[in-house]
Amino acid sequence: xxxxxxxxxxxxxxxxxxxxxxxxxxxxxxxxxxxxxxxxxxxxxxxxxxxxxxxxxxxxxxxxxxxxxxxxxxxxxxxxxxxxxxxxxxxxxxxxxxxxxxxxxxxxxxxxxxxxxxxxxxxxxxxxxxxxxxxxxxxxxxxxxxxxxxxxxxxxxxxxxxxxxxxxxxxxxxxxxxxxxxxxxxxxxxxxxxxxxxxxxxxxxxxxxxxxxxxxxxxxxxxxxxxxxx
Amino acid sequence: xxxxxxxxxxxxxxxxxxxxxxxxxxxxxxxxxxxxxxxxxxxxxxxxxxxxxxxxxxxxxxxxxxxxxxxxxxxxxxxxxxxxxxxxxxxxxxxxxxxxxxxxxxxxxxxxxxxxxxxxxxxxxxxxxxxxxxxxxxxxxxxxxxxxx
Numbered sequence: 001x002x003x004x005x006x007x008x009x010x011x012x013x014x015x016x017x018x019x020x021x022x023x024x025x026x027x028x029x030x031x032x033x034x035x036x037x038x039x040x041x042x043x044x045x046x047x048x049x050x051x052x053x054x055x056x057x058x059x060x061x062x063x064x065x066x067x068x069x070x071x072x073x074x075x076x077x078x079x080x081x082x083x084x085x086x087x088x089x090x091x092x093x094x095x096x097x098x099x100x101x102x103x104x105x106x107x108x109x110x111x112x113x114x115x116x117x118x119x120x121x122x123x124x125x126x127x128x129x130x131x132x133x134x135x136x137x138x139x140x141x142x143x144x145x146x147x148x149x150x151x152x153x154x155x156x157x158x159x160x161x162x163x164x165x166x167x168x169x170x171x172x173x174x175x176x177x178x179x180x181x182x183x184x185x186x187x188x189x190x191x192x193x194x195x196x197x198x199x200x201x202x203x204x205x206x207x208x209x210x211x212x213x214x215x216x217x218x219x220x221x222x223x224x225x226x227x228x229x230x
Numbered sequence: 231x232x233x234x235x236x237x238x239x240x241x242x243x244x245x246x247x248x249x250x251x252x253x254x255x256x257x258x259x260x261x262x263x264x265x266x267x268x269x270x271x272x273x274x275x276x277x278x279x280x281x282x283x284x285x286x287x288x289x290x291x292x293x294x295x296x297x298x299x300x301x302x303x304x305x306x307x308x309x310x311x312x313x314x315x316x317x318x319x320x321x322x323x324x325x326x327x328x329x330x331x332x333x334x335x336x337x338x339x340x341x342x343x344x345x346x347x348x349x350x351x352x353x354x355x356x357x358x359x360x361x362x363x364x365x366x367x368x369x370x371x372x373x374x375x376x377x378x379x
Contacts, residue, residue: 083277097320102323140288141318144345151320173343193290193291
């Protein structure tokens with residue numbers, strides 16, 4: 001079946017008969033003209049699916065300012081659409097993952113404890129311990145690899161649960177760190193963050209021992225007690 | 231009358247002592263860090279390159295973000311754009327970028343651990359006021375994160 005495409009807008013532009021008000025530069029049109037048959041034909045001719053969630057997300061961003069007199073063009077719409085996935089969710093250009101933009105709509109769903117990958121918890125426990133020992137308990141934001149652990153967790157988690165998974169993981173991360181601090185203070189009551197950690201102070205701490213003392217309290221994981229016996 | 235005044239005075243003093251003993255230790259210490267991105271340019275509905283800044287050493291045993299503020303140094307004639315800020319944990323917040331230089335507060339990161347790499351980029355909205363075929367946005371952003379510990 002042959003595909004019929006309306007290229008009428010090109011002739012209109014060549015002959016200068018197109019509404020001069022809505023087109024200042026060839027190919028540009030005002031946002032208020034988006035739903036006109038002429039612009040819709042241009043979009044279709046350019047291969048843009050105006051029913052797609054990507055298109056709707058791109059147009060939503062463009063019209064955020066609510067000014068229909070502003071101009072756009074096909075290439076801008078296409079570029080903008082590339083930033084969203086098929087569901088219209090924004091894709092993080094750094095890691096290619098969607099579902100991590102916090103909005104007013106999904107903020108309520110973020111703060112909940114969900115089941116997360118055991119291997120990611122393992123990875124976080126080991127990293128927290130390694131960095132705690134190498135930095136003497138200081139949180140060194142210049143060298144930490146904690147973001148890598150979160151990225152790996154998100155890759156293992158379905159899109160709609162990624163925000164909650166990150167929130168849950170942070171609760172575990174804090175619990176591991178607090179357990180390490182308690183253990184070192186038990187080994188040396190005068191210890192302060194930044195001072196050398198007594199050798200073997202963390203030997204008795206395992207991920208399981210920390211998590212066994214965690215209890216869910218609303219949207220938080222709280223420590224019932226810390227067992228730091230060695 | 232004198233006895234009543236004395237009792238009221240004693241009660242007030244007792245309250246003050248109680249406040250000093252129990253409330254003061256609860257008040258957490260605060261700190262902040264501030265970092266500036268490279269110049270971010272985005273055109274035609276596309277994204278700029280992303281700029282990563284690190285927090286440096288973060289104080290305390292259990293730090294928690296209380297406020298995130300951005301100072302945007304906007305180039306003149308910049309077309310509309312969106313700012314994206316990603317915390318070390320990977321949470322992203324977006325806000326419409328200001329058209330003139332100034333401060334904007336960004337909410338949603340409160341309670342997170344501020345330690346690590348923050349990533350900031352902009353996305354040109356793909357619209358212009360005057361029909362530019364290549365709408366463009368240019369801004370340099372300073373991130374200021376306040377936290378308690």
